[in-house]
Amino acid sequence: MSSIPEFAELLASTEKSAVHLEMRDAYYTNPRFEGWQRGERVDWDDRASWWRPFHQQIADAVARGVAVRRARIVSEPVTDYIRWEHYQTHANVEAGERVRWLPRSRAWDLLLPGSDFWVFDGRLMRVHHFSGDGDWIAKELCDDPALVEMHAAAFEKIWERAIPHDEYEIK
Template structure:
């Protein structure tokens, strides 16, 4: 394991072909989202301005990644009925799409027979895995990377299997 884990900006800026992200939790408690999530819970309104302080760094990163010809895809495995957090994510996904990501949703019951890794991950160019670790309450913990070919293959196969079954964002209806 390297002494330092590259940032998401470093990983995506270094991508030459693809960046895929598999999310498998129903609740995240990432500190940088806390205020926006609380506001959404109180008002039902979600920040969907790609130029806002909340979204701009991510939207800019994805735009410049896609502008280089890199495909950016995100798949989310979710329980149904969905959690409040997944409703919040779904409401903001329009920004991901506008920046150039392709996003799909897979109900967890349709993933029961898939072999999946134990943690969320990013896979860059089919060879670099960036594991996303979270505490039990969803707080982001230190990440980890791997360039082991067998680990990259596990993640690529898992992502491809999820992607093949998942519903494109514009077709997925929240339950």
């Protein structure tokens, strides 16, 4: 496929489910992570200060009946980046996303995909590629039914084993 739609467009056309797998212990740095490292914290009571267009896109999809789930496979002890992601996940949950965490030590017997991805309605997959230090490199779209099904099945195995966000304790 020559043109890859943006995430918002893909989610807007999703009818039933959107699942996201993240497997890195660190991603590219950003001002919010850097602020958190300096001790800045979110005022969760001031929604306007942290609610972003992404959160609204998730909330809109959930309101349409789309189940949005995210699974994160993490090494323990976790990196500072994962500590920050765990803290920030409050916003994802507030938007209606269901999030689970799977310690890498509990995933050793699963066949894991090589890249992070989103699967939309079990028919379309957006694959994310990162450099070794977590910088964004590229994204690609895959609509090959066998590949999408294989990745969706891997996600489900991970999801079954992963710990719900509100039960996962950072180590």
